[in-house]
Amino acid sequence: MQIKGKAWKFGKNIDTDAIIPARYCNTADPEKLAPHCLEDADPDFVKKMSAGDIVVADENFGCGSSREVAPITIKAAGISAVVAKSFARIFFRNSINIGMPIFESEEAVYSIDEGDEISIDPTAGVLTNHTKNTTHQLEPFPEFLQDIISLGGLRYWVEERLKSAA
């Protein structure tokens, strides 16, 4: 999926209860979860956003619960990437594992305003702000994680290991 869309800005410490409240977690079905994406941070978010849009947040995005349905919900709602100053660690792992594109950059988050048109080239690690005509370098992932990402997610890392063990 191409990462290109409008930026929606959120503050710091957006927790997993704000991303997908536990009251909706009596199902793990992505289609049922998607309409409630970020509902407790902005009740109208799903109505306002379009497929491909990008969530831009301050520090510690995804703190709180280990619920994997948090990145699953964001992905199912049609968000193409989350850019934050930093991520809570379980949300970070979950996003890598399920193939939800996430990127860290203090500078980019600082410069983006809500509604800016953004695109991201994940291979080059570059974010372009088309509204402001600026580009920003994104934090590169450690080599170990790049391997998992390039395989296509944790599933393929596990399958390779199962194969070599067999």
Place this chain on the structure above:
Amino acid sequence: MGMTITEKILAAHSGRDEVYAGEFVTAKVDLVFANELSGIVTLRVLREWEGFERVFDPEKVVFVFDHFTPNKDISTAMIVKELKAELDQYGITYYESGRNGIEHVLLPELGLIAPGDLILGGDSHSCTHGALGAFATGVGSTDIAAAMALGETWLKVPTTLKLVYRGQPPKWVGGKDLILHTLGKISVSGALYQAMEFSGEAIDALTVFDRLTMANMAIEGGGKAGIFAADEKTLEFLADKGGREGVVYHSDPDAEFSDVIEFDVSDLEPQVAFPYLPENARSVSEASDVKIDQVVIGFCTNGSLHDLRQAAKVLEGRKIHPSTRAVVIPGSQNVYKQALKEGLIATFIEADCAVSTPTCGPCIGGHMGVLAAGEKCLSTSNRNFVGRMGHTESEIYLANPAVAAATAVAGHIVSPEEVV
């Protein structure tokens, strides 16, 4: 160079003599567990994986149904039913209502945690088990699936933030107050990606239950783990649990820490975290004008027998304020039975509390005490985020079980000293 407890445990589990913060390791796990909400995603993921036929070791995998159980609605009931059928096929033990507990209260009771272990749980509060000298961390469902298939997981060795507590904690001040005070100082991202290592004479003086409460909330500082060196109290706690002996590790004197923060707790008051973050800690005396509609005592944070005893000390011979609702939830079936034997349950019922079977229920706005718009709740749980226990316009204040009990009696937030 010296190593921290965390580095020593991760080295031992990845077949290395030494590892240091920043390195990536593939490490063997001693226990993998999940609840019904994380576990259902795990099993659905595993079904898709090519080459997966069986769990690496069914003895080292446990499922505990605790979040929305006893099943609060049809959707939850369908999830638990689906899980049971499949777990039976894999030969994995699961714990149902009536035999269960909240996972982090139950697992130590079952003797499944030993010092020096590497524990992986499909719940963010899995860091609780670090109180027993293990490296325990919470992960998502796909990571649990990987560990169930391989018996190992990948980890970036975290830096360690050393937290040292001086002095003797005053009466009515326990692990909950120390950790809320700590979060107030370091913030909810102050330990992001790090292990929090707790030590000092105030920690030595704490019960193992108080340490479990502190480790439980390491995640509330963004921590990957909360860890304590096992001592005589730890070994005594574990002695009758029938578990493995484990290995006791200490950080070397020349181990490298990202920072060392010291606290003197001699004059610390009981702490209350105001909405909507656990870092909003204040002294209880600064909170006394807050009127409270509901009090809940229990959860993975404060659901132990020790916690119920603290609450009962305050509630003995007293009644809950007429406009306040109080719910008491023993952390496990075993805690419930012991509390019954000691007369604690009678104390709670006589005080007009509603006593529930073990469940996470209200902590996540599930059932057994969901909040209406505008309601204020004082809870012994670990999170006071917007909408966590119900309506987005409700408020949660976090405190220890004695403060919770005193508040239930007074109808507003109050120190136990004012009630007893």
